[in-house]
Amino acid sequence: MYSKARLHFKKHDPKLHKASLEFEIDDLKQSDDLFRDIAWTIIGQQLSGKAADTIFGRFKRLFQGELVVAEEIMKISDTDMRKAGLSGAKSRAIKDLAQKTLSGEVNIEKLPALSDAEVQAELTKVKGIGPWTAEMILMFSLGRTDVFSRGDLGLQKGLMHVYGWKKLPSEKKVLAIIEKWSPYRTYAARVLWRIADQKKARIARKRPQA
Numbered sequence: 001m002y003s004k005a006r007l008h009f010k011k012h013d014p015k016l017h018k019a020s021l022e023f024e025i026d027d028l029k030q031s032d033d034l035f036r037d038i039a040w041t042i043i044g045q046q047l048s049g050k051a052a053d054t055i056f057g058r059f060k061r062l063f064q065g066e067l068v069v070a071e072e073i074m075k076i077s078d079t080d081m082r083k084a085g086l087s088g089a090k091s092r093a094i095k096d097l098a099q100k101t102l103s104g105e106v107n108i109e110k111l112p113a114l115s116d117a118e119v120q121a122e123l124t125k126v127k128g129i130g131p132w133t134a135e136m137i138l139m140f141s142l143g144r145t146d147v148f149s150r151g152d153l154g155l156q157k158g159l160m161h162v163y164g165w166k167k168l169p170s171e172k173k174v175l176a177i178i179e180k181w182s183p184y185r186t187y188a189a190r191v192l193w194r195i196a197d198q199k200k201a202r203i204a205r206k207r208p209q210a
Contacts, residue, residue, distance in 0.1 A: 022194075055084060116144055119142065
């Protein structure tokens with residue numbers, strides 16, 4: 001799929017195509033544990049991938065088995081979650097995710113069959129999940145190929161490097177650029193993240209490890 005995306009970029013955006021040749025990017029896959037991924041993504045809000053993995057590892061040790069499950073989350077104290085490194089807001093968000101999953105208000109199992117907009121509407125029922133978190137789930141856990149998080153600072157900085165801009169782009173400018181990348185905007189985003197990460201020596205975003 002990435003090879004098809006590159007060919008599309010070559011035809012519609014030579015600058016992005018040139019940047020894409022610097023990186024090999026794995027094809028998108030659907031996660032085998034969406035609940036775990038959503039919890040990891042909440043934990044990873046405003047954090048590097050490395051920091052999120054560290055805190056998520058501590059969080060996983062609060063469970064009896066290997067799986068992160070909603071039933072056990074409801075039994076974990078706020079104190080233990082804070083000791084694992086979660087902020088109060090992230091603890092509340094994960095507990096709200098667990099509660100709404102158990103009640104059926106949020107149906108995680110049906111997410112793969114929903115449209116991108118429907119997935120966002122379902123996920124944002126959870127307090128603490130906004131558009132950015134839903135977009136990360138669409139990209140990294142549901143394997144959707146045509147998602148771009150316009151408000152992500154890393155993506156904006158990647159655009160600056162590719163196009164030689166001196167300041168962060170306006171939303172109008174971003175929209176005009178990303179329209180050319182459809183239906184492969186997720187792959188474009190991953191190229192831009194790699195560029196931004198390379199420039200700042202950051203840890204690239206990825207799916208959480210099982």
